[in-house]
Amino acid sequence: MKFLDEAKVHVRSGRGGAGAVSFRREKFIEYGGPDGGDGGRGGDVIVEAVENLNTLIDFRYQQHFKAEIGMHGMGRNRTGHSGKSIIMKVPVGTQILAEDRETLIVDMKIVGQTHLLCRGGDGGRGNSHFKSSTNQAPRRAEEGWPNEEMSVWLRLKLIADAGLVGLPNAGKSTFLAASSSARPKIADYPFTTLHPQLGVVEIDDNEFVLADIPGLIEGASEGKGIGTRFLGHLERCEVLLHLIDCADEDPVGTYRTVREELENYADILIDKPEVVALSKADQLLPEMVEEQREILEKGIGKKVFIVSGATQQGVKDVHRELRRHIVGERERRALEGREDEGYQP
Secondary structure, eight states, X not given: OOOOOEEEXXXXXXXXXXXXXXXXXXXXXXXXXXXXXXXXXXXXXXXXXXSSOOOOTHHHHOOEEEOOOXXXXXXXTBOXXXXXXXXXXXXXXXXXXXXXXXXXXXXXXXXXXXXXXXXXXXXXXXXXXXXXXXXXXOOOOOOOOOOOEEEXXXXXXXXXXXXXXXXXXXXXXXXXXXXXXXOOOOOSSTTOOOSOEEEEEEETTEEEEEEEOOOOOTTGGGTOTTTTTTGGGGTTOSEEEEEEETTOSOHHHHHHHHHHHHHHXXXXXXXXXXXXXXEOGGGSOHHHHHHHHHHHHHHHOSOEEEOBTTTTBTHHHHHHHHHHHHHHHHHHHHHHHHHHTTOOO
């Protein structure tokens, strides 16, 4: 299945049916009076966030969504049939934007969340509603109310607890494969990963979701390489894991390159908690790896882990560190939410 994280669709609800102009025509009933029924209501266009979807590929093949119109009213006070609503199923984490691609209409963050995107028109009233003491035979009925239509953009931002960043071929896919049941493509050339991958990590009877995005290079914010196209998927992560190849000739420069690209994309990424690790530790002698770690820790002023996806060295330690940050961020947000409501700890 192909990955698609952005799509444009056109949606239209159903217009309401018109009311009927009708009179009773029955034997032995003189002056039967009006009996025109109301028009049916038009269908709505509803968006629903569902499980087991992680791509918008379905919207590449269907871009138009039209709900049914309401049927006209009929004699004998019969109301027209209401049009069927249409439900667009999108992955959790999908944002719906206006046609300008900037105005956020709704953010579908929760499984089962629904949003009325276009409301169907109400049906018009039949002539039986307009009967009065001075107008016993009204020949007036209402037209159905108009529908709504619009073009919107769907933008998917994957729901993940932790995100992997680094240069191409930094060992991110190998780490993801070693951490979970995910089986991303692994090869010894840059840009092996062309779209985000997700994996579920189990550690100490707990689970969290880890996301791997294509590697960044210098100038990515200007469109070089795959650019920053997939960085939006990291915005929902609680913590970032920055992997650097232990054989890198300038690990400090590599670290700063990736951080600059994150900062150029959005401040929200640069402010997230970060775990730094030297990857592919099995490819160098232990003393050489330790020397690289000392250089990196001195250059960035942070603790640096040593990992190897091939031998599982240090993988569990990194998982526990990521889990610690995830729990801490969730508790911090929960506390901020309670304080906003007047909570006093």
